[in-house]
Amino acid sequence: MKKIKFLMSIIVCGVALSSCNNYLDINENPNNVHQENLTPQLIFPGAVSQTYRTQGTTMLTFGNIMMNSWAGNTYAYGGPFASEYTLNSVNSSFYSDIWDGIYPNIANFAFIENYPNADGKQDNYIAAAKIMKAYYMQYLVDLYGDVPYSEAFKGQNNLTPKYDDDVAIYKALINDMDVAKSLIANAKPTALSMGAADIVFAGNMSSWTNFANTIKFKLLMRMSNVTGDLATYRDTQLATLASAPFISADVFEKPGYAGTSDAAMHPTTVNYFINAAISAYPQNYTLITASENLAAALNGNNLSLPDAYYQKYNGLPDPRRFRLFLPYSGGTVVRGIRQGATPGQPGAPNDNTEVSKLSYFMVGSNTGTLSQVIKLGNDRGGLLMSLAELNLLKAEAALRYPAIFPTFDGLSSFNLAVTQSGKVMNADTQLSMASYITQISTRPGLGWVGTTEQKYEAIMTQKWILLTQYNPTEMYIEYNRLGQKYPFSPMATTATRPNKPLRLVYPTSEYVGNSANVPNVTSAEVFTKNSKTPFWNQN
Template sequence: MKNIAKLFVVASLLSVATGCESFLDVNTNPNNPSLESLQPNFVLAQSLKVTGDLSYNTLNTYGSWVAGYWAQAGGVNGYGEERTYTYTAIYNQDFWRDTYDNLKDYDIIERDGPAAGYPYHAAIAKIMKVFDYQMLVDEYGDIPYTQALQGASVITPKYDKAEDIYKDFIVKLDEAITEIKAVPAATAKPGTEDIIFRGDMNNWVKFANTLKLRILIRQSFVPTLNDYVKSEIAKLQSSDGFITTDVLVQPGYLQTTGKQNPFWNRYRATPAADATARNYQAGTQYVIDQYKNNNDPRLAQLYVRANDGTYKGLIPGDQAPPLGGPAISRWKDYGGILKGFDAPSPIMLAAESYFLQAEAKSRGFLSGGDSGAGTDFNNGIRASFVYFYTPAPSAPADSRVLGQVDSDYQTYLAANTNNPMVNWSTASNRADKLDKIIYQKYLAMNSVTGGEAWSEYRRTTYPKFPASLESASSRADKLPVRLLYPQYEISTNPENIPSGVNQFTSKIFWDVLD
């Protein structure tokens, strides 16, 4: 793998072969790729699979630690950055490298797709480039963008302003939607290589719209962008709609080395044995209490009881007994978090789509008013039940609880008629509505899309989860606000990389609330 400024087409295809343990390889010889290996339909499946790894495994892991979902089990060494937030330039630096590698693959598809007879693939790649770039901007702020992915012609790309990149996201997504709709009807749609929507281009348009809504809502508290955000969200009112099902990457995971669901492989079991990291972390007492105190049936689908019959979590920075013992609740096997070796990798939840719409309506960005927002709010909660209750294909019969979604969802609502964080009708003002929307979004994203949960906390300051007791931050909430630029970028592009960046004070442009 190489620094993004030095990536060539060959290096991009090499990442396809080596970056994911040869899963869904598209090259027979990565050092001398054939012309066939450059065809977009051969590259798309692997590119989407890598995005699933980056979002669900890498970014979700980081987000789950810093957003208060996970804490360290006692008796385990390491995790200094997670416990204290004292980051270095090498902490999570592979996220930067691997995401840019993934972007280069999408760039090849977007560039070569139309001429090669794959216009749908090119539009999909354009959408996914926005998805990848947003992950980078939300963790680093200013990044190489307009001069990125240029290979040898630009080996030290300039850094673009994060706010400018965000505006271009909307332009690129609009272009992708237009391109999809302009493809002649007789043109073949993607087939099995589309491991997300299986060639359903209507769903790709809805995903692009939902991604637009996420991007616009993310920057909606920046005072100077208020009119821009309102105007752009208003255009979505007459769009083709938003996603109503979870956006899942499913290449056909197998119980074979290098081909399992990446989260299961890392935190539950390899094909040969229990994963080592299984005993290194668990759910925090805070997040477990949010389900327990609200009589939330999802609790039993996410965690198992400790040996005393209660649900016990960890306190960040506190000493706790090893997770391998029975004193701490661990994630439930074949439950909502640890679904199975062949479970798909989520990159956006239907629950998030509904909660974004609820916020947009409650703030007057979309029509529908308070009533429409309340419907979306409840749909978001129910969609969370659907995700957590949907089993992996290989899940044993006694763990299949999908049929309980509606009864458990209604039980949850009935048990919380006076709970302001569950019953929409108890909201008295805009702040209360936002608080409960983000709270329920937080519960829905638990250990699934932790990176988004972390970004939403920074954007809204909700919910008020406790930071690590060992935090090195001087902030009131004791939390960091970003990742640091990677060491290899500092070493190879020193003239362009922003200076003076600090993980506790250098906020992303949309992070304006305290």
């Protein structure tokens, strides 16, 4: 990796933490905090909030375009998202900000892990850093396969780290969750309380233990298709979670987003909705609309699209629809555009020039003025993982591994997840999720009914709708795990490839700064299963 990448990882933390309990000011003088004065207490909140910025921006766009949830407003822009639609430019520049945004900040968690701790004072911080490192490191492995790990994050001591086998990294992350839990359970009396510096759980170490279990669970569920010794390893590790506690509430990072400046705003809000002064919209606000694919699912297939997949939605508008996209002016539905279509073509008719915009309710409250909604969104923080997502994983585990999880009830977990998805979208207080659950219970592929395969489809369809608002890249990875079958995600009309990419190409920064180690991945290899595909998706 480039030298500057490792230097910046420390600077970001110092910058983020140099202004009186404000972890968001990215314009401070980096000389305000010197490296020798950095401690886990100072670094941790900035590491979390800065890493989340990539999840709340670049990964939000990437995942939603890949999942055919968002589309570019071709009535206002010429050829938006052309590279994403055609897929003929999936190269070292294609969404390289994911790698370049996450890797340097993971270095901050590694810095905490390696902080001198002979007296045990840093036990809690080290445990939390391991958990957050695993949370984000998994995405790098899932998107790229082999990546630097054992020699990474050493700064100037190793500017060209080797690439580790992705299986070994997964096992290391799973082991780190056990190490983190042990650190918490056996923390020395001298261990510092994280308190306000913990912008995730406010120092509640039991919650960190539960989050570690949940991340371990997610890592292992990603391995559902592995065989042989890896399958044995997976099942053995899953068995350790049979009676483990998982998260009991949605997990947010709350660094104190505020409307005092654009830099202090919730990154999703300021990049997709409105600026801090509530006086100007970013380009994304007019660029992004719903895809026809998502609009059909949310509206109850009001356009009578002929694909068999859409029939399960017929006549059943989704009660969460306006928490994702606002109805167009004077309309009562979400109106979108077929990916790749230009005005006058099917999916973008000339009489359909007004389309839906992103709903700011997805980052704030379900009522109030715009300023009130934005403030509540700042207060709520960035959603890392929802309870609904966990329960969809439990529903799938009940189907795949009943002998390991005999107490998991697929139907209860699934219905609870759908209910919770309404709550996390701020929809349940006004809209009846209970009625929706009753209605979908007779619709295979949408509710918990039918064959096992149809239940997998229902799980992934509900996960797709849920994750659209906060982590669609997670859904894109799950879509790859399920063989790009569920949910239905049609290729753009301009696509030049038969399927979505199975991984990304390493970024230019690696080919420039770590050329001796970075594997060569061609654009063609991205679209086929091969030895460079993430290990859990090679079968």
